[in-house]
Amino acid sequence: MREIKILAIVIFFTGLLYWGVEPFAHTKLHPHVPAPDYTFKDVDGLNGLTGDATKGAESVAANCTACHSITAVGFPPVMDDATSAASYGVVPPDLSSAGKIYDANYLAAFIKDPAKAAKTAHKFEDGASHPMPAYNWMEAQEIADIVAYLQSIAPKEMTNKEVFVDACQRCHSIKYGDFYGGSMAAKTPDENIKSYMGVIPPDLSQMIRSRSESFLHEFINDPQKHLHGTAMPRVGLTKSSEDQVIGYLTEAGDSKKAEREALGGPFLGYLVIFAIFAWLWKIKIWRQVH
Amino acid sequence: MAEIKESFFSAEGLEKRLAGKKFWKTMMTEYWIPKDINFLWAMGVVLATTFAILIISGIFLLMYYKPDTALAFDSVNYTIMQDVAYGWLFRHMHGVAASVIFLIIYIHMFTGIYYGSYKKGREMIWLSGMLLFVTFSAEGFSGYMLPWGQMSYWAAAVITNLFAGGSLEAWGLVEWIRGGFAVNDATLTRFFMLHVFLLPLVIIKLIVIHFYTLRIPHVNNQSSEDIDYDAEAEKYLAGNKKESKVIPFWPVFLSKDFAVLGIFLIFYFYLVFFNYNFAMDPVNFDPANPMKTPAHIYPEWYFLWSYETLRGPFFDMFGLKAGDIGLMIFGFAQAAFLIIPFIDRDPDILPAHKRPRFFIWFWIMIIDLLVLTVYGKLPPTGANAWVGFYATAVFLLLFASMPFVTKADAKARGAL
Amino acid sequence: MSNKTNRRDFLGMSFAAVAAVGGAASLVGMKQAWDPLPSVLAAGFTTIDLANIDLIPGKPQIFTWRGKPVFVLEKTAEMEKFDGDLVIGDKRYTVTIGLCTHLGCIPAWKKTGWKCACHGGEFNANGQQTFGPPPKPLVVPPFSVKGTVLTLGEEGTESKAMMTARA
Numbered sequence: 001m002r003e004i005k006i007l008a009i010v011i012f013f014t015g016l017l018y019w020g021v022e023p024f025a026h027t028k029l030h031p032h033v034p035a036p037d038y039t040f041k042d043v044d045g046l047n048g049l050t051g052d053a054t055k056g057a058e059s060v061a062a063n064c065t066a067c068h069s070i071t072a073v074g075f076p077p078v079m080d081d082a083t084s085a086a087s088y089g090v091v092p093p094d095l096s097s098a099g100k101i102y103d104a105n106y107l108a109a110f111i112k113d114p115a116k117a118a119k120t121a122h123k124f125e126d127g128a129s130h131p132m133p134a135y136n137w138m139e140a141q142e143i144a145d146i147v148a149y150l151q152s153i154a155p156k157e158m159t160n161k162e163v164f165v166d167a168c169q170r171c172h173s174i175k176y177g178d179f180y181g182g183s184m185a186a187k188t189p190d191e192n193i194k195s196y197m198g199v200i201p202p203d204l205s206q207m208i209r210s211r212s213e214s215f216l217h218e219f220i221n222d223p224q225k226h227l228h229g230t231a232m233p234r235v236g237l238t239k240s241s242e243d244q245v246i247g248y249l250t251e252a253g254d255s256k257k258a259e260r261e262a263l264g265g266p267f268l269g270y271l272v273i274f275a276i277f278a279w280l281w282k283i284k285i286w287r288q289v290h
Numbered sequence: 291m292a293e294i295k296e297s298f299f300s301a302e303g304l305e306k307r308l309a310g311k312k313f314w315k316t317m318m319t320e321y322w323i324p325k326d327i328n329f330l331w332a333m334g335v336v337l338a339t340t341f342a343i344l345i346i347s348g349i350f351l352l353m354y355y356k357p358d359t360a361l362a363f364d365s366v367n368y369t370i371m372q373d374v375a376y377g378w379l380f381r382h383m384h385g386v387a388a389s390v391i392f393l394i395i396y397i398h399m400f401t402g403i404y405y406g407s408y409k410k411g412r413e414m415i416w417l418s419g420m421l422l423f424v425t426f427s428a429e430g431f432s433g434y435m436l437p438w439g440q441m442s443y444w445a446a447a448v449i450t451n452l453f454a455g456g457s458l459e460a461w462g463l464v465e466w467i468r469g470g471f472a473v474n475d476a477t478l479t480r481f482f483m484l485h486v487f488l489l490p491l492v493i494i495k496l497i498v499i500h501f502y503t504l505r506i507p508h509v510n511n512q513s514s515e516d517i518d519y520d521a522e523a524e525k526y527l528a529g530n531k532k533e534s535k536v537i538p539f540w541p542v543f544l545s546k547d548f549a550v551l552g553i554f555l556i557f558y559f560y561l562v563f564f565n566y567n568f569a570m571d572p573v574n575f576d577p578a579n580p581m582k583t584p585a586h587i588y589p590e591w592y593f594l595w596s597y598e599t600l601r602g603p604f605f606d607m608f609g610l611k612a613g614d615i616g617l618m619i620f621g622f623a624q625a626a627f628l629i630i631p632f633i634d635r636d637p638d639i640l641p642a643h644k645r646p647r648f649f650i651w652f653w654i655m656i657i658d659l660l661v662l663t664v665y666g667k668l669p670p671t672g673a674n675a676w677v678g679f680y681a682t683a684v685f686l687l688l689f690a691s692m693p694f695v696t697k698a699d700a701k702a703r704g705a706l
Numbered sequence: 707m708s709n710k711t712n713r714r715d716f717l718g719m720s721f722a723a724v725a726a727v728g729g730a731a732s733l734v735g736m737k738q739a740w741d742p743l744p745s746v747l748a749a750g751f752t753t754i755d756l757a758n759i760d761l762i763p764g765k766p767q768i769f770t771w772r773g774k775p776v777f778v779l780e781k782t783a784e785m786e787k788f789d790g791d792l793v794i795g796d797k798r799y800t801v802t803i804g805l806c807t808h809l810g811c812i813p814a815w816k817k818t819g820w821k822c823a824c825h826g827g828e829f830n831a832n833g834q835q836t837f838g839p840p841p842k843p844l845v846v847p848p849f850s851v852k853g854t855v856l857t858l859g860e861e862g863t864e865s866k867a868m869m870t871a872r873a
Contacts, residue, residue: 003328020664021591210575256378264563275552277721282549289531350739375738
């Protein structure tokens with residue numbers, strides 16, 4: 001009985017120590033932020049309008065393809081990445097999948113005023129301007145038509161990697177996605193992205209280990225929450241596309257996760273059997289001396 | 291001349307040359323341990339096992355790790371964690387074992403303090419044990435640098451800065467330790483040498499000394515009774531196992547060790563597979579960046595209590611700068627427990643529950659170290675700074691008061 | 707008394723067996739940690755497009771495959787036809803690993819054959835050993851052919867046939 005009491009004391013103090021150093025300290029070091037909002041209710045978006053994709057096609061051809069490639073419908077990029085980065089500051093995204101991965105209301109708001117929707121207006125002061133002009137002069141219906149068109153040409157299914165490439169790879173490299181081949185470097189060359197953003201956006205190879213999943217959701221949904229003043233735009237990913245991005249971060253950064261979780265159960269099962277045999281043998285041996 | 295006539299290829303011949311049976315008796319079946327023990331007595335074998343896990347997992351990590359600032363991070367987080375078969379398992383085992391071993395060291399150490407296992411002939415065991423604690427601390431510190439993450443770099447930068455000695459401003463010494471102006475490639479490779487070669491050798495030698503110095507005074511027991519080992523051993527060997535106060539190391543003592551080990555391994559591997567962030571801090575999965583300090587840097591949990599004594603004094607006192615006072619207390623804290631046998635003035639060996647004032651002293655120490663640990667992780671601002679200040683003061687007072695507390699108990703008992 | 711001993715032995719031995727199973731499983735895992743890495747095995751393929759490498763007949767080029775040199779020789783009209791040649795269109799090639807089969811040095815091309823400086827071994831334009839200590843012809847690596855493109859690392863019918871012809 002005394003041994004049980006001693007064990008209880010050891011467990012109590014160990015538990016107290018763990019609680020103090022982990023969950024308790026965590027709440028002090030990382031103050032709580034509001035949950036992510038995938039409805040983007042703060043933006044001036046579609047405001048209930050439904051768009052006409054056919055009309056949208058004409059508007060896109062007239063307004064967007066000068067800078068944006070749309071390989072899905074036969075608008076290849078007019079410049080290579082290095083040249084477009086040098087011209088715009090950053091490689092402009094191809095719009096083939098924009099209708100799927102970004103929220104519709106967000107897209108409408110972004111077209112109207114890119115820096116405002118992306119929450120990067122604070123970076124464009126002293127004469128600097130967003131490389132994409134604001135389309136706030138356009139009729140709201142025309143913008144809705146554009147969004148409808150983008151949704152109509154977007155693929156129905158995308159792999160996690162495809163979502164990452166479209167949503168993140170213009171600025172962020174993820175070396176571990178192709179460690180020896182080098183194909184997962186950021187599309188915008190370092191010098192260009194550094195002068196455009198102010199810093200080189202971090203490589204995302206181990207971001208899935210250095211940040212928790214909840215942090216990543218909060219951060220991607222609104223970077224300003226955790227890193228106030230950051231140059232990283234809010235990109236307007238839908239929840240499912242964001243899940244896919246995090247899925248890719250896991251594929252590249254914690255590719256053994258499934259193996260680890262699968263092995264854990266049987267491994268511990270074996271150790272339980274080991275412990276049972278060890279205790280039975282101990283009891284047998286000690287019966288002789290008690 | 292000791293000529294052995296029996297053939298090399300016979301059982302008797304081999305026995306005469308190696309004395310295997312005699313060795314087995316001395317080390318195992320007739321190495322006498324008290325019977326009146328609890329599971330805390332198994333911590334020694336748990337430590338030996340955890341150390342073995344560190345060595346074996348370390349061997350596999352060593353096959354693929356690259357000690358170069360440009361290559362280290364990827365050699366760990368890509369090659370070992372994602373390419374090598376079971377590389378992730380060896381890395382998780384190594385990181386979690388390095389953390390858990392300190393939990394067991396502290397339990398082992400405070401068991402020794404509680405039962406007075408450092409007194410009256412057991413001082414060498416205590417001293418070799420405390421030297422093991424210091425060496426393991428250096429081993430843990432040097433190992434943490436190797437993945438070359440943000441925490442690796444900045445912990446190295448901050449701790450090597452301490453060697454400037456506060457007001458002594460011994461910056462030359464800091465550069466000598468680092469092998470350069472800032473923590474750099476030379477720092478990484480020399481700490482690699484320490485971690486992989488020199489410190490493990492020192493640890494193994496200290497373990498041998500620790501085991502050796504344990505034999506003569508014998509292992510302590512729950513009531514700290516002074517046992518007549520010869521008489522009790524005779525009883526046991528005569529077949530009177532139930533009345534004897536001793537048990538043989540093999541198979542009786544070790545059978546209990548294995549049972550405790552079985553439970554420990556479940557706990558340990560649960561952490562390895564499912565709850566390892568306390569041991570492998572997420573901040574260290576950001577590659578080292580000498581141009582950017584993370585928002586929060588802190589040492590591993592087992593260093594937090596002494597780290598907090600460094601930050602405890604946050605204003606100048608007695609004509610000394612706060613930083614210098616902190617440095618002195620921090621230096622003292624590393625070696626403080628070494629002096630315990632010599633400031634305990636009670637002539638009797640007794641468990642703490644038979645020494646009422648010492649019992650209170652003991653639990654205040656435990657709580658104070660817990661408070662120092664938890665506050666060592668928090669930013670030292672506002673109320674936190676005052677808690678740290680008072681907790682550090684209590685720590686010093688505990689050591690200053692130990693001679694008087696222990697003497698008072700002895701007087702009350704009539705032993706002094 | 708003997709009952710007790712037997713029972714304890716049984717329990718003790720089954721405990722030891724359980725421990726041994728764990729030990730054996732650990733050894734298997736440790737063995738696998740020594741295996742060549744998946745990234746190394748994946749990188750073990752090299753492609754050579756014979757049409758694109760400006761090969762001059764009679765002047766072999768050296769490529770690297772799995773860390774070893776590979777000789778690619780386009781045979782001249784004067785060099786005798788061998789049924790172990792790689793035939794693509796009207797051209798005949800010798801493709802072998804460029805390591806002497808004696809002790810592994812790289813032999814040098816000497817107009818009509820390879821000569822190894824280490825111990826004097828000689829190989830003809832087919833890679834067959836003609837003089838000195840080499841016991842076997844130069845080894846044909848596994849490769850597959852698609853048009854004029856060789857992929858070293860995956861066995862094809864051509865490379866199998868070439869190796870058999872030299873046996």
